[in-house]
Amino acid sequence: MAVRLKDIARDLGVSVVTVSKVLRGNADIGEETRRRVLKRMKELNYQPNMMARGLASGRTYTVGLVVPDLVHPFFAEFAKSLSGVLRTSKRALILASSEEDPEVEQQEIRTLLSRGIDVLLIASCQASLRNFYELGDVRTPYLLFDRNFPHLAAHFVGTDDVKVGEMATRHLIEIGRKRIAHIGGKNTSPSFDRLRGYRSAMAEHRLIVPESYVLVRERVEEAGDTAGFQAMQELLRLDPRPDAVFCYNDLTAIGAMDATLQAGLRVPEDIAFIGCGNLRYADYLRVPLSSIDHGTTELGRVAGEFALDLSAKPEQSPRSVLLESTLVVRESTVKGSASKGSGQS
Numbered sequence: 001m002a003v004r005l006k007d008i009a010r011d012l013g014v015s016v017v018t019v020s021k022v023l024r025g026n027a028d029i030g031e032e033t034r035r036r037v038l039k040r041m042k043e044l045n046y047q048p049n050m051m052a053r054g055l056a057s058g059r060t061y062t063v064g065l066v067v068p069d070l071v072h073p074f075f076a077e078f079a080k081s082l083s084g085v086l087r088t089s090k091r092a093l094i095l096a097s098s099e100e101d102p103e104v105e106q107q108e109i110r111t112l113l114s115r116g117i118d119v120l121l122i123a124s125c126q127a128s129l130r131n132f133y134e135l136g137d138v139r140t141p142y143l144l145f146d147r148n149f150p151h152l153a154a155h156f157v158g159t160d161d162v163k164v165g166e167m168a169t170r171h172l173i174e175i176g177r178k179r180i181a182h183i184g185g186k187n188t189s190p191s192f193d194r195l196r197g198y199r200s201a202m203a204e205h206r207l208i209v210p211e212s213y214v215l216v217r218e219r220v221e222e223a224g225d226t227a228g229f230q231a232m233q234e235l236l237r238l239d240p241r242p243d244a245v246f247c248y249n250d251l252t253a254i255g256a257m258d259a260t261l262q263a264g265l266r267v268p269e270d271i272a273f274i275g276c277g278n279l280r281y282a283d284y285l286r287v288p289l290s291s292i293d294h295g296t297t298e299l300g301r302v303a304g305e306f307a308l309d310l311s312a313k314p315e316q317s318p319r320s321v322l323l324e325s326t327l328v329v330r331e332s333t334v335k336g337s338a339s340k341g342s343g344q345s
Contacts, residue, residue, distance in 0.1 A: 003044045012036055062092045063307050064112035066105060066122040069222040070097040073279045074249070074296055075123065078145070081300025082121070082307075089308055091118075100125045100219050113140055118311040121303060123147045127187055141310040145303050148189045148320075155310065156320040157303045159294050161190045164325050165197020168246045168274045168292050173205050175333055177244035177272055181213040183231045183256060185220040185248045194276065198246055212238055217252075224251025225258070232256035236263055243271055244333075250275035250282060250291055257287060257332065273332040288330035295323050 005023070009016045014033065021029050022037040029037075040046075063086055067075040083093045094112060098105035105125055112120060120142040128149070143155045172180050182198045185191030195214070202209050215234060217227035228247060235242055236259065247253035253275030260271050267273060267287045275282075278293035302321055310316065329337050 003046045008037065008040050008044065008046065011040055060116045060118060061090060062094055062115065062117045063311070064094050064096065064109075064115075064117040064120045066096045066098055066108050066112070066120070066124070068098050068100045068123060068125050070095060072221050072251075073281075074146075074277050074294075075221075077280075077296045078300040078303070081297045082304045085301055085304025086307070091308070091311075098125050100222060102126050119143065119307045121145055121307060124149070125188070139314070141314040141316075143303065143306055143310060145299070146190065150189070153318045155306065155316070155318050157299060157306055158190075158320075158322060159299075159325050160322050161193030162197040162200070164190075164276060164292050164294075165194035165199075165246070166201045167197070167325065167327055168194075168276065169198045169201035171274060171290070171327055171329070171333060172244040172246060172272060173201065173207070175244075175268075175272065178207055179213070179240060179242045180207065180209075180244045180246060181215070181235050181242035183228055183235075183245060183247045183252050184214065184216045186216050186218045191216065191220075191248060194246075194248060210238075213242060220248050220252055224249055225255035228252030228255025229259045230255075232259035236260065236265075241271070244268075245271060245273050247273060247275045250277045250279045250289060253289055253291070253332070254285065257285075257289070261286070268331065268333050268335055278328050282328075282330065285332075287332050290330045290333040291328050293326045293328050295325070299323055 005019045006016050009019045014037070018029065018033065019037055022034050065079060065082065067079070069075060079093070079095060086093050094115065094117065096108035096112060098108060102125055109120065109122070117140065120140055122142060122144060123146040124144065143157060145157045148156045148158060169180060180202065182195060184195050199209060215231040217231055220227050228251065231252070232245070232255065235245065245256055247256055253273050257267055257273050260267055265271060274290040274292070276292045276294070278291040282289040282291055302323065306321065331337055
């Protein structure tokens with residue numbers, strides 16, 4: 001049989017209320033009593049009934065997470081870090097994937113809200129989130145991550161993607177490249193902002209950006225390698241062709257490099273590449289990939305702490321937390337370079 005609070009209370013000769021207060025961390029319990037109760041809980045391997053606690057407190061001790069693609073390394077690493085933070089506070093994480101489909105995303109949000117989650121985290125694929133509250137209970141606090149909606153008064157955790165685009169493009173300029181192309185994403189704040197950063201850095205150095213040098217593609221999270229390969233095939237047909245490419249993420253860069261190598265060209269001698277995300281396997285590619293590191297594990301940790309804070313205090317004014325990004329230089333831009341980071345943001 002499952003151990004109950006009254007079993008622990010009976011064993012120690014205290015009230016059920018006292019045991020319950022220890023479990024909730026109330027401050028009006030003496031340290032000796034707290035120590036005895038916690039010791040007995042451990043001896044009996046007591047597991048709190050979260051459903052019962054939820055009925056009593058009005059909480060479910062669950063956090064919902066909706067991402068565009070569960071198997072994408074960035075979102076997987078983010079979810080792992082987030083889950084680790086929530087686990088320390090006895091919260092459960094419920095995962096859902098929108099498959100980059102706005103209708104699927106709305107359906108997943110409705111499902112999570114119907115389960116009574118305490119907080120919702122979302123990297124949204126919607127063109128606009130102005131109708132978000134039509135999807136469920138307006139009392140559920142939510143936190144945007146990675147993808148922001150600047151005109152929406154909402155909590156946000158992510159990076160400054162304009163700076164990301166500037167940092168990546170400046171690196172290509174600093175290694176002497178002048179015909180720099182961009183393979184980007186569509187209809188998300190990171191794709192818009194990275195493109196803005198790219199254009200800003202090019203303009204700063206008075207470098208021309210032909211219209212044919214900017215290609216944007218859909219579904220760059222789940223099918224970035226295919227999108228990058230196909231976009232690079234178009235760029236290779238140009239005259240003059242680019243001598244460097246800034247790619248929306250590492251997957252698009254991997255696909256673009258593959259197309260370049262299959263065409264018999266050299267990386268980085270003929271064309272240099274830089275991605276975004278600094279995925280774990282970037283060092284082990286045929287040509288190790290230079291990338292912008294978003295600090296994904298730290299992003300998940302910060303988002304987890306933010307979610308716990310929102311769960312405890314839902315009525316907060318919207319605030320944004322932007323993490324620093326760093327440049328990681330590898331052989332796709334600098335031949336013979338060892339993997340190294342730069343403190344730029």
